[in-house]
Amino acid sequence: MTAGETATGTAEAGQATAVTARNRALVELLAQGGRTLTLLRRWVGADPGCGLARGLLTLATGDRLDDTVLREQLVTAHRDARAAGEREASVVYGVFLFTHRHHRLAADHLLTHFARWPADEQAGLMLGAFPSCDDPAYRALGDTLVEEQAALAGPGNWAWTAWLATFRAEQGRVREAHGLAERALTLFPRSGVAAHALAHAQHELGAGPASTAFLDGWLAGDPGALQTRHLSWHAALQAIACGDFADARRRADAALPPVDVGMRAATNWRLLLVGQAPAGRSDPLLVRELLAAPGGTAEVFHTFNLALALAVEAATDDLERLARRAAADERPDFREVLAPVVRALAAITAGRPRAAVDLLTALGGRTGRIGGVRVEREIVQDTLARALVDTGQHARAAALLRERSTARHHHAYEELLLTPPRASVSPPKGLTGR
Numbered sequence: 419m420t421a422g423e424t425a426t427g428t429a430e431a432g433q434a435t436a437v438t439a440r441n442r443a444l445v446e447l448l449a450q451g452g453r454t455l456t457l458l459r460r461w462v463g464a465d466p467g468c469g470l471a472r473g474l475l476t477l478a479t480g481d482r483l484d485d486t487v488l489r490e491q492l493v494t495a496h497r498d499a500r501a502a503g504e505r506e507a508s509v510v511y512g513v514f515l516f517t518h519r520h521h522r523l524a525a526d527h528l529l530t531h532f533a534r535w536p537a538d539e540q541a542g543l544m545l546g547a548f549p550s551c552d553d554p555a556y557r558a559l560g561d562t563l564v565e566e567q568a569a570l571a572g573p574g575n576w577a578w579t580a581w582l583a584t585f586r587a588e589q590g591r592v593r594e595a596h597g598l599a600e601r602a603l604t605l606f607p608r609s610g611v612a613a614h615a616l617a618h619a620q621h622e623l624g625a626g627p628a629s630t631a632f633l634d635g636w637l638a639g640d641p642g643a644l645q646t647r648h649l650s651w652h653a654a655l656q657a658i659a660c661g662d663f664a665d666a667r668r669r670a671d672a673a674l675p676p677v678d679v680g681m682r683a684a685t686n687w688r689l690l691l692v693g694q695a696p697a698g699r700s701d702p703l704l705v706r707e708l709l710a711a712p713g714g715t716a717e718v719f720h721t722f723n724l725a726l727a728l729a730v731e732a733a734t735d736d737l738e739r740l741a742r743r744a745a746a747d748e749r750p751d752f753r754e755v756l757a758p759v760v761r762a763l764a765a766i767t768a769g770r771p772r773a774a775v776d777l778l779t780a781l782g783g784r785t786g787r788i789g790g791v792r793v794e795r796e797i798v799q800d801t802l803a804r805a806l807v808d809t810g811q812h813a814r815a816a817a818l819l820r821e822r823s824t825a826r827h828h829h830a831y832e833e834l835l836l837t838p839p840r841a842s843v844s845p846p847k848g849l850t851g852r
Contacts (some may be wrong), residue, residue, distance in 0.1 A: 439464040440471065447474060448539055448577045450610030452642025454478055469499025470540070473510035477543060478644075480517035488517060509540050519716070521550040525559065532563060537571040542581055549588065552718065552751060552789050561585055576605035576612070583615035588791055592622040610645045617652040621659075621793050624826025629656040630665075647673050651681040654697075655688070655793070661830030663694045670697035679705060680723035684797055686730045691804045692834035702731045709740065718751045719789030722759065726797070729763040737764035755787045759798060766801065771808035778802040803835045812838065 443457035458475040465471055472495035480488055492514045499506040508531050515524035524547035531541050548560025564578075564585045571578035583598035596619035602612035613636050620629035633653045637646060650673030657666035670685045679700045686696035705727045708714050715721045721744070728736045737760055744757035758777045765773035778785075778801065785798050799818060806815035815836055816823075823832045 440468075443471070443474075444540070447478065447543065448611075449606065449608045450614075450644040451608055452640045452644070452646075454644055467498050467501075469495040469497065469502060469510055470506045473499060473513045474540065474543070477513045477517060480513075492517070505535050505538070508535070509538070512541060512544050516544045516547055519550075521547045522553070522556065525551055525556050529559065529563065532567055537567045537575070537578060539571075539575075539577050542567070542577060545581055545585075549791070552787060561589065573601070574605065576602045576609055579605065580609050580612035580615060583612060584618070587615050587618040587622070590622075590792065592619050595619040596623070608640055610640070610643050610649075613643075613649060614645055614652075617649060618791070618793055621652065621655060622826075624659055624822075624828045626656055626660045626828030629653070647678060647681065650674070651685065652793075654685050656828075658685075658688055658692075659826070659831045660828045661834070663689060667695070667697040676700050676704070679708065679727045680720070683723055683727035683730050684794065687726050687797060688800060688831070690730065691800055692831060692837075693839060696730060699730060700727050702728070702733060702736075705731075706736065715743070715747070715752070717789065718749070718756050718787070719794070721752070722756060722788050722790070725756075725760045725763055729767055732767040734764050734767045737761075737767065751787045751789075755781065755784050759785075759788060762801065762805075766805060771805040774805040775802065775809055775811070778805065800835060807836060807838055810838075812836065 439461040443461040446454045446457045455478060458478055461471045462475055472491060476491045476495060496507060496510045499510040512524055512527050512531060515527055524544060528541060528544060528547060532538065545560060545564060548556050564582055568578040568582040573579065579598055580602040583595045583602060586595035586598060595615055599612045599616035599619060602609050617629065617633060630653045633649050637649060650669055654666045654669040657669060670682060674682045682700055686699060689696050705724055709724050725737060725740055741757050741760040741764060744752045744760055747753050758781055762774040762777040785795060788795060803815045803818050819832050819836065823829050
């Protein structure tokens, strides 16, 4: 073999390695599997000049990078992607917009991208830009886009089937979402997106033990999955739905570290609303630091989660300060929605449920503007139901939760929300739990 032949053979072997690394990384990324970061880094290592590889690795790790490093990585990725082709450059530009939380610009860009490259799975990784705009018009655009792209991809495409299941669950088309998620899991059992969509559908249906059994089994097959903590949180919510509060606390404490303020607070506030002891709590100092940080109030739903954490601690003064801050914010969602919700939480912790009823009732349909998804926003309705019961308005509370109480197979949690306490659930120092 000549030196030239040796060089050619070496180059071909390197190309084959890069292709293998690319294919494995893309499948794992679409599945949100436990080896995602390892395989993405392996792909970048095998083909360091591949802008798409660097861009997708940055998409997967962007929330851990400071702004300087994030920008540097994506500038390099976009430069290299442009050399590879227009599609690759377009995907990386989308990553730049999405990771910098320019959600409207990212959504607009995705509309243009899919018009040129229909059903592009790599661009599909950024579909969250549409609901993140917190704008009903953009949410509707996202819904239509996903329907169109999933139809183009066909029912045999597990990634698009899983994304369609996710959007259907958020639309409240629960049984359809359930069927789509199951189909995606049949096509590719390790799809974390499909498992997450199924968890949302199961929550709406009150699947209870069937849901926790599914989630436990799925997580056992991929314990390092990117959504492990979030799916464990879903399992804790199902335990609460069944009235198994000890199991809910066990799951929360096993899966959610103290820095997971949002999911921990959402679990604990639900427990406290039905008079149960919370799981491990977040450090109030950490919550205050997060609120004071530059990004502490960047997004309305993130700020709402921090408010829930303060409510768990019965930090009435902190909540009232946050409510005043939100009321003075120039952003309508903060001023018109978050501020009254935080005031209501402060009223609950101060033992004034009637004030909470007035504040939350006045919100009407605006609650959706607080962000998050249906499962997460539901806690505002829970808080209103509890406050109604605490003020003797049981019929109103029952009407508020009627759909949930009749549609869900397991709804011990809703029954407890509607149970008048022997003493007020809202003592001056907040919900203490039993």
